[in-house]
Amino acid sequence: MARLTLSKAQLARERAALDMYRRYLPSLDLKRRQLMAERKRTEVRIVTLREEEALRVDGIGAEIPMLADTRIDLNGLATLKSVRLGERNVVGQRVPVVENIEVDIAPYGRLTRPHWVDLVATRLKEVLRIRVEMQVAAREIVLLDGAITKVTQRVNLFEKVLIPRAETNIRRLGIALGDMERSAVVNSKIGKRKREATGA
Known part of the structure; x- marks a missing residue:
């Protein structure tokens, strides 16, 4: 820790720094809370996407019982x-967002395969879209976690280091400057008495 210069200018600088820290701390804390809220929304979205994926995958079997026929090859029917x-910007943190997903449906003979293959292709396309969105949301969680960590470190720096240090410095400077002023007053009174004593 640097030595304090015992001066009124240093006291003014410390007070200005303390005011600045107290002014910035609430906005940093608000940013942290907003990032945490966005992370929570993303977690909820991932849960919703997982449920939607499970519903689609489980629903395919119930909707199209003909899938049990292993003679019909559906491998490579839908590919990403x-x-x-x-x-998009979330309180200063850039996070990915899906703009477009293209899924290729492999060409197949409409007359050589059963009609329900069309429905399977549609469902596979939906499942691929959901999986991509889940991966992007997981990446968003990672980025938001990093941003939350960084902002939390800054909040802690302000709350636990900079503000207490500035308050301590202001107290020390106030005491030291007060002592110096009292000492100067006492010295001037002593000097005045000596002058009066020698002048008399």
């Missing part, structure tokens, strides 16, 4: 062609 991601 491309994913275009964008970004």
